[in-house]
Amino acid sequence: MKQPIQCPATAAAETPERASRRRFITGAGGAAAGIAVAGIAMPNVSRAQTVSLRFQSTWPARDIFHEFAGDYASLVNKLAGGRLRLDMLPSGAVVGPLQLQDAVVKGTLDGGHGVTAYWYNRHPAFSLFGTPPALGWKADHVLGWVKYGGGQALYDELVQQVLKLDLVGFLTGPMPSQPLGWFRREITGPADMQGMRYRTVGLAAELAREMGVAVTVMGAGDIVPALDRGLLDGAEFNNPSSDRALGFQNVTRTYMVGSYHQSAEMFEIIFNKKRYDSLPEEMQTILRVAAEASSADMAWKAMDRYSADLEALKAEGVNVVKTPDSVLLAQLAAWDKVIAAKSADPFFQKVLDSQKQWARRILSFENEYAVRTDLAFQHFFGAPTPP
Template sequence: MTETADTNTVAGTPADADSSKPAASRRSFLAGAAAGGAVAAVSMPNVARAQTVNLRFQSTWPNRDIFHEFAQDYVKTVNNLSGGRLKLDLLPAGAVVGALQLQDAIISGALDGGHGVAGYWYGKHKAFSLFATPPAYGWNANQMLGWIRYGGGQALYDELVRDVLKLNLVGFLMAPMPTQPLGWFKKEIATAEDMRNLKYRTNGLAADMYQEMGAAVTIMGAADIVPAMDRGLLDGAEFNNPSSDRTLGFPDVSKVYMVQSYHQCSECFEVIYNKNKYDNLGPELQQILKFAADAASADMMWKAMSRYPKDLQAMKERGVKAVKTPPAVLQAQLDAWTKVVDKLSADPFFKKVVDSQKAWTKEVVGFEMEWEVPREQAFKHFFG
C-alpha cells in the first residue's frame, strides 16, 4: 500500500509539480507500478489458496476401472469450472471405506462426497434402485435421465433422501450407461431354467428380479467379483461393460460372455455429498457441482462409444465368446420384472415412483417408436 500511495502522489501531482523533471516522474511512476504489481503477483495466489474448499471425494470403483476414470472426469470438470475455489480430491474404492459403505461414510462426514450408483443403497429402501437400475419398461438410460431432469425424477429422488429416509445427503443422477450384459458364465445360458439355483452376482432391483427367476443372488463390490468366481463362490456374474469387465479380469475366469439383458438396461451414476458440506458451499459452487454432472454425462457417453467396442473385440481375440441372450430368457426376465414391481408397489412411495416412470416412458418411448426411423435396416444395408 505504501508503494501505491507514493505512486499516486507522484503521478497525481497537478500544477505545482516540477515540470522540469518529467523523466524522473515517469521513472518514479513505473517503479511504483512495478512494485505494486509485484505485491499483487505474490499476494493474489495466496488469497486464492486460502479460499479454496477441499472436499474428500471417493468413488465406489477400483482405481484401474474405467468407472473410476469417469469419476475422475467429473472431478476434473468441477475443479476446472470452479477456477480454484473448489477442489475435489478423488480416492478409489477402499481408500477410506469399501464400495458398499460409501453412503454411510458421507452421511457421517468421514468423506465429503462420492461417485457410485444409487442401487448400492437399496438395502435402505428398494426405491433407491429405481434411480439407478429401474425395471425394463422399454426405455434406455438416456431416457431415464430425461425423466430425472424433466419428468419429476429429481424431485422424487430428493423426497426419498430428504423426507422418507431423512439422510444428511444431496445427490445428482448423471451419466447414462448402455444396456448391461447378462454376464459371465461357465456355460451358455440357453433357457430361463439355466438360471435356477445359479450362484450369481448382481446389484439393486436386479437382485429381486433374478431371485424371482430362481437364482441364488449375491451382492458385492466390483473388486470382489472375479476372485469370487475364481474360487467357485459364484457360477456367474455381471458387472457392467466390456471395458470394466476386461480390466477387472473376467476373461481370466470365463470365456462365455452373454450379452443383452433386461436386468439392467437403463442405469446411471450418482454423485452424492454430505448435506452440511454442500450447504456451506453457497449457490455458485453448488451449481458447479450440478452442471459438472451434466457435462460429464455427455463426455462419458462419447468416451464409452469409443472404448467399449474396442475392448469387446480385444476380449474376443483372447478367446471370449460373446453370445446373445435367447429371447425366451429375455421374456422370462420381463415376466419376473412384472412380479417384482407388483410386489414392491405395496410400498406407497415405491409405487409413486414407478407410476411416474411408467407415465414418462409411455409418452417418450412411444414417441420414439413412432417417430425414429429403424436403425437396423440402414445398418444392414451398408454393412451387411
C-alpha cells in the same frame, strides 16, 4: 506572529492547479504501491481460499468407472479455477464400495461416485433411480425423466425427506444395456438359471430371485475372485471395458450379452449436504453442471471403449452369446412380480407411476417418429454378425 517566509518558487508551486496535481501523483503512487503489494499477496490469498473435498468412488482404480469418476473430478477442478478441488480416491481408500453412502452422510468423506442400487437395502426406491424396471427405455430416457419429468425432485424427496439423509445427489452418465453376465456354460433358457449362485445388485437381485437364482451382492473387486474360487456360478458387472479390466475372461469364456435385469442404469454423484451448503452458490453450480457435462462425455467415451474392448475380448477367445428370447421373456414376467410386491410401499409406487407416465409418452413418440437403424446398417455394412 510572524508569517512564514515563502520562496517565490514554492509559492508558485502551490497554485490550486499544482496542488491538485501533487495530490493526484501522491495518490497514484500509493495506489501503485498497493497494487504491487496486492500482486505479491494475491496468490497466497487464492491458495488460502481453495476448498478441498475428499471424493471417493466405489470402483477399483483399474476400472473405467473410476476413470469416469476422475473425469468428473478433473472437470470440476478446471471449472473452479483453483478455488475448489475434488481429491479423487479409489474404492477402499477410506471405505469399501457398499459403505460409501454412510461415509458421506457422516462426513468421513465429502462426496463420492457410485450407483443408487448399492443403497437398495436402505430403501427399494433407490434402485428406481439407477436400475429401474425394463419399461422399454434406455438410460438416456431415464436421465430425461430425471431432468424434465420430475425425477430429480423425487430423488431429493427420497434422500432428504423420506430417509432424512444429509446428502445432495446428481444422477449422471447413461449406461448401455448390461450383459446377463459371465457363466461357466451357455445359458440356453430360464431353467439353466434355476439354483444358480449369481452376483447382481439392487432390484435386479429381486428379479433374479423370482427366477429361482441364489443371489449374492458384492462390490466390483470381489466378483472375479469369487467366480474363480467357485463361490459363484455366474456373475454380471456392467460392460466389456470394466469386465475385461476386472479379469472375467481369465476365469470363464462364456459372455452372455443383452438382458432386461439392468437395461437402463446410470451413476450417482453424492455430497454431504452440510458441506455442500457451506460452499458459495457458484461452486455448487459447478458441481451440478459438471455432472451434466461429464455425463455427455462419458456416453461418448463409452461408445469408443466398450466397442473396442468387446472386439478385444473376442480376439482373446471369449465366446460372446446373445441372451435367448426365452430368458428375456422370463425376466419381463419376473419384473411384473417384483413391481407388484415393491409397489406396496407408497413412495416406491409414486416413483414408478411417474416413470411409467414418462416412458409411455417419450417411447410412443420415439417408436412412431424415429427411423429404423437396422435397414441402414444392413445396406452399408451387410447383415450384422451374430455374437
